[in-house]
Amino acid sequence: MTDSAPLLKVENVYAGYVKDLDILQGVNFRIYPGELVAVIGPNGAGKSTLAKTIFGLLTPRMGSMVFAGKSIVGLKADEIVQQGMGYVPQISNVFRSLTVEENLEMGAFVLNQPIQPLKDEIFTRFPKLAERRNQRAGTLSGGERQMLAMGRALMLKPKLLLLDEPSAALSPLLVDSVFEQIREINRTGTAIALVEQNARRALEMADRGYVLEAGRDRFEGRGIDLLNDPKVGELYLGATKR
């Protein structure tokens, strides 16, 4: 997998929300076509900031980001979407007042082609959404809302999907379901960068993982190797193995 060119290559990126206060302090990150890569780390390590920076919601002060062979530094989110990247934020990720079907339709806003086949694909992938197609998104459960957010991002068939803490605030049962959906999406060839607080679950599922600390990539390796790395375990996964 790593013999091919990276789909996304982030090098030495510095970024933050306030001038002269960088949350990301020289972070590096790569993901190859079709990979599932977890980004874990303690609170405040810069995981979500990394996702926002990659997706153009924050402009890096320094560093390079190349996606599908083109620099995306300085591009805004709408341009990055057109390059083939999708992003599902942790919160405010659906239009609450719109139905499930309408939310999916909004996901295809830039397309100048019939969108019914795309919606049908999403409904096949997420049967629960098909059942709820006429229900307002604001009335969905947390897990269903997360599925809808992912479904909407998939309407444009992205090469890479960035997921920012998709399991946040979900019950364990729903976490299982959401993670299974993520795995399924990845199996169809979509690369996934999974920013997760639930480090163990994320690494169990990931091809590779990055451990961020204080805005830098402190460890990088295969998911299984990071899970078994005592240093990573002590610091971020808790002392007791499941």
Place this chain on the structure above:
Amino acid sequence: MTLKLSADHIQAMNAHAERTYPDECCGLMLGNVQESDTGFAQMNQRAESSVRIVTTLYPVENSWDQQVATDLQDESPSKTRRYAIAPEAMLKAMRDARSRNLAIIGIYHSHPDCPAVPSECDRRLAWQHYSYSIISVQQGKTREFYSWRLDVDHQFQPEPLVILETISH
């Protein structure tokens, strides 16, 4: 980059802006882009020489409220200084545009008692592939109309206007 629209379009936007004064008005501009830069695959090639032709205006309600302000991390709760387009309105316009083989090519809004120049908030929330037309309304009367587009550095630049008597649909 040129925006072509009719005198009737400008008149309609002016009337909308005066009607909602002292609040900001807003609406969508539906139309076509010559040199086809609205196709998904081609959207990245920023067609500097593109001509955008407005065929239909889609006035919508300014739905800016406290919730929108909170969602956008903006401190202004007032429609006199901000505008928002509800997702329902956007969806309706998208459907209408698709059914007529048009695209949403821009957004217009008014600046009550302010020049027709984009604010920092306008810039922050602007999308690359839309034209942004602004109507200045002073003491309830429209005074100026300019259109803007983002450049590669995400700064607004004036967009040349071509005002025709009529636009053929």
